[in-house]
Amino acid sequence: MFIEVVGNSGSKNAESRLVCMKLGTRVLIDAGSAALIPEEELDTVDLVLLTHAHLDHILDLGFILDSMVSRRTRPLVVTGSEACLNIVKTHYMNGLLWPDFSKIQIEGRPILEYRILSDEVWTDLPGGVECMAVPVNHPAGARGFLFRYQGKLIVYSGDTGPTDKIWKLAGNFGKPVAVVIEVSFPDSKRNISMTSDHLCPSLAADELKKLGAGDASVFVFHMKPWFAGEIQKELNLPGRSVSLLKPGSRIEFS
């Protein structure tokens, strides 16, 4: 089982792709750049797990559904917090900005099915990974996730400013093998990080201290692309292996 990066960026320009990761072959975490996934790979996806409803995480959801209407009969399940799903329904796939695919039926079944994800309980995902959604410090119904597969734990922060619960809960389930953490801005923009509920390298270092000792590899994503170089220079966490995720990067549950 693995997480493979389709898109790693918290904004968009000619060189960057919005946040989207494959969790095995049947689940996507966010769908910012999901339309770039080849058709034959998209066809194995049963579920999209949304961290929250900001545009950089949901943009391509409407486009992959559009492409699926002509190719498949089983629904694409979109799951996330109730607040997140309500934003997607009300402000995106509302029949105005984009079609309401939950009302479009193929062979008697809607092509889009929304499913609310409960907080702080383990939920089985297609492919055998368990997921625990944890509220984090960010708007639009934001959740971070703990993923567990064959006893191996990965912490996925989603978008967040400084937060506590996800680190505390992670500690209940053993030492994670990997932490995927957002860093959106360089330290020179620490104030903007705080006011926008994001992290910069020094804030991310403080978050990782909350995990306690351990040898989890740290993977950073959600850089604003114009700051990626500056962020990379500042990412120096003593005692931890840190890498910047990019499209094609892969994290194994091992």
Ligand SMILES: [Zn+2]
């Ligand atoms: Zn974002």
Ligand SMILES: [Zn+2]
């Ligand atoms: Zn966000």
